[in-house]
Amino acid sequence: MNHALIMPVLLPMIAGSLLLFAARLSLAQQRLLSVLSTLGLLLVSVWLVRLADGGQLHSYALGNWQAPFGIVLLLDRLSALMLLVTAVLALFAVLYAVRGDDTRGSSFHALFQFQLMGINGAFLTGDLFNLFVFFEILLIASYALLLHGGGGERVRAGIHYVVLNLLGSSLFLIAVGMMYGIAGTLNMADLAVKVAAASPDDAALMGAAGLLLLVVFGLKAAFLPMYFWLPRAYAAASAPVAALFAIMTKIGLYSIMRVYILIYGEQAGSIANLAADWLWPLALLTIVCGVLGALAAVTLQGLLAYLVVVSVGTLLAGIALGTPEALSAALFYLVHSTWITGALFLIVDLISRQRGEKAGRLIQGPALLQPLRLSVLFFIGAIAIAGLPPFSGFLGKLLLLRAVEPGVQALLLWPVLLLGGLLTLVALSRAGSTVLWRTGRDVLGSAEGDSGRTAAAAGLLLMVVLLLPFAAPLLSYMDATAAQLFDLGPYMQLVSAGEPS
């Protein structure tokens, strides 16, 4: 057993607990601890990616109880990749937050660390019930982070977000209960074996439980019928929190990949590929709705929140296609879209801070304190998120378009994705020109230009830009990830062997 697997959960948990109990620590010490813990997380994630890239599955039996009786953590290429994406995003978000956003309310850093613990746990767990538990950990931290700093708009968005997610938790438990009642196990690999061997009657019930789970994951991932909570919540959150939330929708998508490829995948008999029929149309409609929302947005933050919805739709389309090529392209796009949305939330906050009362609203405002610097950042970010060359969003979309077989699917995906990209660009140019060009003459006295914040935002943007020069090794990793996901044999052997490696 490799104890490194539990580190991404333990590290933020210990740091978070310390931050919670050691209230006497000065603010500088709290910030240092939080940044160090996030930095440590990044190092552990890099190491885990290298470990996972060996091609083997690593499992960690908590308390040394063997699967399927105990609870396991499971590390494969996909979970290692997600950990790394989270750690990079979190590092820049926390670096941005230490420049002052963490003092707007209490316990920012403790909450931030617990949020990371929940996210990492959700990516690592190999057990459905523990997925629920980690979801709850990340959710309760996210509730508090969303409301951090207070204010009417945050409370208003928070009530919707919390109530919807509590309902989602109830549905999750019903689905988990049904699965346990039928299969007698909640270990994902074991469930895959049991579903494959289920009798037709049981298979129907398992299918119902699976679709119920799809509703829950859909709520987390925010695709079409369940995305209405997202724009308001993301637009209301403070900038570092909104940046960190860029990974939240991806947790839902990750769970969809995990559950519907492993448990309800090819081998599942009469309920094989359960979700595919639903995901495909929902993905395309999500892109359409997201783009329309972006065009209609009245604030910069609202515009970005709808672009999150667009990226969810794009990723979902890649997952729904169900081929290794499409999945590999979707994973590349996932890394890109997570970082670029995070970076843009930070950049837009920089801009809002120099516009006084008008903040992020898309109306003519005062001249910016640092027009050139912010325009360049916004311009690069906008081009990258709209999917234009020379940045990684273009490559991700291109790969996705090429992964579609010629036919009806291509006929639908190509226009939706390309027109969506064009309209995204329209929305972004309208927003950018309003905020950056059509300004008044005078700079606002209250405008603040903080080079620390700018550096954090630019750093995350740089990570996105770097995705392109490093695209070749990244893509070979993504290809290997997709191949590993679709090769179900090793996962199933994890349980039958019974021996944690």
Add this chain to the structure above:
Amino acid sequence: MEALFAVTLGILTASGVYLLLRARTFPVVMGLILLSYAVNLFLFAMGRLQTGMPAVIGRSAEYADPLPQALVLTAIVIGFAMTAFVLVLSLRGLGELNTDHVDGKEPKA
């Protein structure tokens, strides 16, 4: 026993969903609570309904499945914390927004 249990669950769930669809925070919270009761009972029943069977191996010839009981305990703890949070949040909403409507503003009459 199964029928009675199922009817209880059904009534709890239906009441919970009805209350959840109200537009004021207090009924919504009550609805969430009823729903979580129903879910906890449902989870518990997934170990099958039996009487007089301890959840410990060796005490009697047959034993109940202990895992759903552990799951229910976890779910109760989490549900309790979440309910406390949503209660505080709705009180905060009442204070900040001066309304208990779930949208944070009174609908236009």
